[in-house]
Amino acid sequence: MTVPPTAAAPVLALRGISKRFGAVQALTDIELEVPAGQVVALVGDNGAGKSTLVKSVAGVNQPDDGVIEWQGRPVAIHRPQDAQHLGIATVYQDLALCDNLDVVGNLFLGREIRRFGVLDEVEMEKRSRELLSTLSIRIPSVRIPIASLSGGQRQTVAIARSLIGEPKVVILDEPTAALGVEQTAQVLDLVERLRDRGLGVILISHNMADVMAVADQVAVLRLGRNNGVFDRRSTTQEQIISAITGATDNAVTRRKARGTEGNE
Amino acid sequence: MSSDHNTPGDDGFHRADLPEDSMSRDGVNAPVPVAAEATPVVDPRLIVREQGVAGYLGEFRRRIGSGELGSLPVVLALIVIWAVFGSLNSSFLSAQNLSNLSQQIVGTGMIAIGVVFVLLLGEIDLSVGSVSGLCAAIFAVLNVTHGVNQWVALISALVGGALVGLIQGLFFAKVGVPAFVVTLAGNLAWNGVMLQILGANGTVNLSGNDIVSRLYSTIYGQQIAAYGLAAVGVLLYLGSMLYDANRRRRAGVPYRPPVDIAVRTVLLAVVSFVVAYTLNQYKGLPLALLVFLIFIVVLDFVLRRTTYGRRIFALGGNIEGARRAGINVSWTRISVFMICSTMAAVGGLFLAAQIQSASQTSGGGNLLMNSIAAAVIGGTSLFGGRGKTWSALLGALVIGSIQSGMNIQGLSNAIQFIVTGAVLLAAVVIDSLSRRTQLAAGRA
Numbered sequence: 001m002t003v004p005p006t007a008a009a010p011v012l013a014l015r016g017i018s019k020r021f022g023a024v025q026a027l028t029d030i031e032l033e034v035p036a037g038q039v040v041a042l043v044g045d046n047g048a049g050k051s052t053l054v055k056s057v058a059g060v061n062q063p064d065d066g067v068i069e070w071q072g073r074p075v076a077i078h079r080p081q082d083a084q085h086l087g088i089a090t091v092y093q094d095l096a097l098c099d100n101l102d103v104v105g106n107l108f109l110g111r112e113i114r115r116f117g118v119l120d121e122v123e124m125e126k127r128s129r130e131l132l133s134t135l136s137i138r139i140p141s142v143r144i145p146i147a148s149l150s151g152g153q154r155q156t157v158a159i160a161r162s163l164i165g166e167p168k169v170v171i172l173d174e175p176t177a178a179l180g181v182e183q184t185a186q187v188l189d190l191v192e193r194l195r196d197r198g199l200g201v202i203l204i205s206h207n208m209a210d211v212m213a214v215a216d217q218v219a220v221l222r223l224g225r226n227n228g229v230f231d232r233r234s235t236t237q238e239q240i241i242s243a244i245t246g247a248t249d250n251a252v253t254r255r256k257a258r259g260t261e262g263n264e
Numbered sequence: 265m266s267s268d269h270n271t272p273g274d275d276g277f278h279r280a281d282l283p284e285d286s287m288s289r290d291g292v293n294a295p296v297p298v299a300a301e302a303t304p305v306v307d308p309r310l311i312v313r314e315q316g317v318a319g320y321l322g323e324f325r326r327r328i329g330s331g332e333l334g335s336l337p338v339v340l341a342l343i344v345i346w347a348v349f350g351s352l353n354s355s356f357l358s359a360q361n362l363s364n365l366s367q368q369i370v371g372t373g374m375i376a377i378g379v380v381f382v383l384l385l386g387e388i389d390l391s392v393g394s395v396s397g398l399c400a401a402i403f404a405v406l407n408v409t410h411g412v413n414q415w416v417a418l419i420s421a422l423v424g425g426a427l428v429g430l431i432q433g434l435f436f437a438k439v440g441v442p443a444f445v446v447t448l449a450g451n452l453a454w455n456g457v458m459l460q461i462l463g464a465n466g467t468v469n470l471s472g473n474d475i476v477s478r479l480y481s482t483i484y485g486q487q488i489a490a491y492g493l494a495a496v497g498v499l500l501y502l503g504s505m506l507y508d509a510n511r512r513r514r515a516g517v518p519y520r521p522p523v524d525i526a527v528r529t530v531l532l533a534v535v536s537f538v539v540a541y542t543l544n545q546y547k548g549l550p551l552a553l554l555v556f557l558i559f560i561v562v563l564d565f566v567l568r569r570t571t572y573g574r575r576i577f578a579l580g581g582n583i584e585g586a587r588r589a590g591i592n593v594s595w596t597r598i599s600v601f602m603i604c605s606t607m608a609a610v611g612g613l614f615l616a617a618q619i620q621s622a623s624q625t626s627g628g629g630n631l632l633m634n635s636i637a638a639a640v641i642g643g644t645s646l647f648g649g650r651g652k653t654w655s656a657l658l659g660a661l662v663i664g665s666i667q668s669g670m671n672i673q674g675l676s677n678a679i680q681f682i683v684t685g686a687v688l689l690a691a692v693v694i695d696s697l698s699r700r701t702q703l704a705a706g707r708a
């Protein structure tokens with residue numbers, strides 16, 4: 001009934017992004033487009049470079065090469081603030097929360113609400129509770145330090161945090177890795193709500209069922225390179241998995257592989 | 265309150281909507297806001313605090329168990345120290361001795377406030393002793409030797425402190441040299457600069473009626489001064505608590521129950537008026553103590569109620585997390601080192617006023633250790649991210665009490681050092697243990 005806006009121009013586009021860590025070429029010439037109102041799943045094996053790509057977009061790492069386009073224009077993202085100002089919100093795989101601050105403090109860190117120049121704790125607490133309850137997150141209190149939350153509770157706090165400040169693109173790096181059944185369902189639900197609100201979403205996950213449930217497109221990374229972008233509706237899970245594992249690299253590599261077999 | 269939000273049936277309802285009907289429009293989302301209104305974020309396992317005394321005891325036990333000791337150990341230590349010295353010699357608890365004590369702790373305490381800021385980052389500043397001496401020398405030489413206007417001299421000393429912090433902060437935050445090393449080098453270098461400024465003579469006596477001397481030695485003799493301050497303090501506290509509780513109640517978030525506010529206010533009132541009474545038994549309210557309290561309250565406000573303070577705590581908790589949250593890490597670090605050095609300057613001026621001179625030994629001896637010890641003994645964590653400016657007052661009181669008590673007993677410096685060292689070790693042990701239990705109790 002509701003047709004996703006397929007022809008939407010990409011709100012975020014990566015062109016030829018490369019990143020090297022010492023001797024590791026983590027990313028090579030990555031292309032990725034995130035249209036508004038679509039969920040792009042980014043999949044790949046461990047160490048494929050997914051988190052590195054995310055950090056390049058979020059301003060945590062600087063790509064060595066390549067261009068990031070925002071709403072069609074190339075932009076420079078040097079610091080996390082730059083990404084924030086553009087409207088890119090990121091949930092990192094390692095969460096990056098401050099253990100000593102309470103839930104409210106973490107949710108609003110870097111964009112605190114002020115009243116007469118002073119922190120407005122009441123307003124922040126109120127909004128935190130509203131936000132957390134819409135995500136049906138149950139935590140003992142929004143006033144306890146993050147250190148005393150379980151792994152999954154932390155993860156939900158990190159997700160909630162990305163929604164503060166009206167982002168245009170939300171990047172979720174394995175947001176459901178530590179979550180229970182109900183919370184995973186809630187996060188997937190949230191992803192769909194974000195999409196329906198016209199946001200672009202990048203979802204990184206190792207869980208194929210989750211990916212197939214919410215993604216519009218599935219971009220596969222393999223060993224730091226693009227290995228295909230699939231339309232979810234016209235692709236089977238098997239096709240994606242074989243792209244991840246490299247079974248469908250391309251004709252050339254297949255022939256090479258056959259050739260070596262033949263020599264033995 | 266315990267609405268259907270927590271019942272299994274409700275959960276099932278949420279789930280049922282999920283996977284296929286992916287076009288989650290308002291219809292699907294409708295139950296959520298309703299649930300939010302009924303019970304926001306309540307965990308059924310949450311131990312709700314009981315009202316009244318039982319609630320307090322329960323909360324207290326929970327806090328001890330989970331390592332959130334706060335100021336409790338240091339308050340206990342202070343009571344023990346005062347009981348011991350008071351029983352050994354009645355003059356220890358005399359109004360005169362306690363009044364003097366309240367003045368003597370100000371120098372070390374001011375430096376300790378700055379150390380609290382640096383400790384909150386999880387860093388250390390080993391130069392505060394030398395910097396305090398340097399700034400005292402700047403003031404004395406400008407004002408006495410060169411006859412510069414006292415206010416200009418005072419501002420120069422404070423700006424000098426801030427500059428020192430700027431230099432050290434730049435090396436730490438921009439170049440990446442560990443703070444420990446930068447400030448250790450600074451400790452030596454700034455001491456050298458001080459000796460250079462003092463020149464051949466080595467000692468510059470203050471005139472005695474300059475602004476710095478008067479800040480230290482002025483005592484308001486009128487009874488109303490001390491009592492008035494106590495009353496104003498208690499009323500401000502009560503007012504802010506009521507205001508906050510009222511705003512929270514109207515916003516629908518948990519607020520302190522009135523009993524709680526009453527108990528806290530009464531406790532504060534008792535302490536404040538006992539202190540005021542004691543001070544009035546001797547000469548009255550020392551200006552130095554008043555200035556110290558103002559610094560503590562204002563900087564406490566900065567730490568807990570401003571964005572800037574929140575950034576300092578965030579850096580102490582997770583530097584990378586703070587950076588990704590868009591916090592300017594370098595600038596925050598540099599500014600904290602500037603605050604620390606400036607507070608060292610303030611402390612140095614009070615110490616100079618105390619001995620009425622700036623000399624080659626200014627800022628030396630065990631001042632550095634005492635200032636850091638005061639912050640740590642007062643309950644500010646060495647591991648960063650936990651602490652308050654009030655630690656400076658409590659810690660300086662502990663150290664000052666030990667010194668004063670030992671002096672009255674006629675004990676040598678040797679014993680004093682040993683005891684102060686032992687108290688510092690105890691404070692660090694408590695800090696480490698409480699951190700460990702916090703981790704254990706905190707993570708499921």
Ligand SMILES: Nc1ncnc2c1ncn2[C@@H]1O[C@H](COP(=O)(O)OP(=O)(O)OP(=O)(O)O)[C@@H](O)[C@H]1O
Pocket residue numbers: 021022024026044045046047048049050051052053093
């Ligand atoms: N800070 C770093 N320094 C050096 N190498 C790094 C760094 N971060 C990532 N790498 C390397 O880059 C490659 C890609 O890592 P990345 O974290 O992006 O993988 P990933 O796709 O997110 O994997 P996972 O699914 O396990 O999260 C890995 O080979 C890793 O060793």
Ligand SMILES: [Mg+2]
Pocket residue numbers: 050051052093173
């Ligand atoms: Mg990763």
